């Protein structure tokens with residue numbers, strides 16, 4: 001039985017998140033977005049204050065099970081919360097989405113190395129926003145290639161070579177690694193062996209301060225400017241074999257597809273949040289701005305533009321809820337996730353552009369928030385695989 005009514009408990013969580021997003025995330029993001037130097041933004045008191053508040057509430061551990069100290073939110077609840085956070089600011093929402101990346105792996109591997117239990121404990125009890133993970137897979141020469149299977153000559157350049165009880169890792173991950181500049185732990189994917197294509201990518205869950213690891217400058221970019229992204233370098237980094245969580249082989253393809261199915265459902269949800277933020281601002285403006293002796297909302301073409309935005313947002317959300325529901329049943333469906341994500345992010349690009357149009361000339365001004373939403377939306381067509389490449393991958397499953 002399909003039911004769109006939310007239980008009262010989830011409505012309360014949604015309303016609390018909405019208030020937090022409006023009061024804390026939106027104004028902080030507007031301030032940080034205008035800062036020219038990303039390093040200054042990420043080390044600012046504003047950044048620290050907002051992350052502390054978010055961690056105090058527990059947004060960073062929402063999806064982790066209660067048995068390991070998380071809040072145990074089901075996939076649907078997470079989706080609802082992520083949309084609300086993204087209405088406030090999609091950059092902060094992305095940060096909170098990526099942060100638990102290692103804590104989840106640490107829970108599964110906690111008997112294998114003392115680091116995991118210590119990290120998990122620090123993460124779930126963090127009320128200052130000091131701990132967070134990142135997923136480091138893409139490289140300067142291999143972005144979309146992460147979906148290239150069965151081609152022996154295409155593989156990661158960063159590699160791990162077994163040496164006694166350790167692996168020795170050399171190479172670099174790209175400037176796009178979300179949370180890459182601030183993270184204190186990484187899910188790291190590197191090549192093992194000679195040739196054998198992307199399938200020979202091994203996955204390690206590691207501390208972020210191993211000797212020989214270093215970071216580049218945080219990426220200075222178009223949108224999602226509250227999300228820190230940055231390069232990670234590995235120079236003869238010794239990684240104990242206990243940190244290997246997946247050895248490569250057929251497991252690599254399964255792991256990637258699982259990550260991108262969940263990840264892309266989340267990226268699409270962020271896009272719905274960004275589109276909704278722009279729509280809500282434009283609707284309020286259209287009911288106040290007077291031209292031709294009437295509020296512009298009463299001009300049919302403006303009203304239609306707003307209705308079209310509403311229609312697109314509702315359609316995108318419905319697709320995403322279906323993908324979330326499939327995740328919650330333990331049967332993630334890659335084509336549904338990719339359909340939902342590509343539809344939502346293309347929609348957000350169109351809707352944010354249209355909402356600038358509703359604002360007229362005032363829409364391009366940094367005095368108004370809609371130009372930021374337009375810049376944020378663009379990144380969501382590329383994050384976790386470009387819309388083109390994830391669509392091609394999904395099409396193979398039809």
Ligand SMILES: Cc1cc2nc3c(=O)[nH]c(=O)nc-3n(C[C@H](O)[C@H](O)[C@H](O)COP(=O)(O)OP(=O)(O)OC[C@H]3O[C@@H](n4cnc5c(N)ncnc54)[C@H](O)[C@@H]3O)c2cc1C
Nearest residue numbers: 135136137138143144176177178379382383384385386388
């Ligand atoms: C906001 C954001 C967050 C990100 N977060 C992370 C992260 O946490 N960790 C991480 O490791 N990476 C992250 N990335 C990197 C992201 O996964 C890559 O940017 C993406 O996979 C594309 O790779 P690329 O940038 O190298 O572009 P390329 O792969 O060079 O693509 C360039 C163009 O060629 C097209 N193209 C490439 N290959 C094909 C093909 N086979 N068929 C058809 N067209 C093709 C693409 O669609 C694109 O238009 C993030 C990126 C963004 C924008």
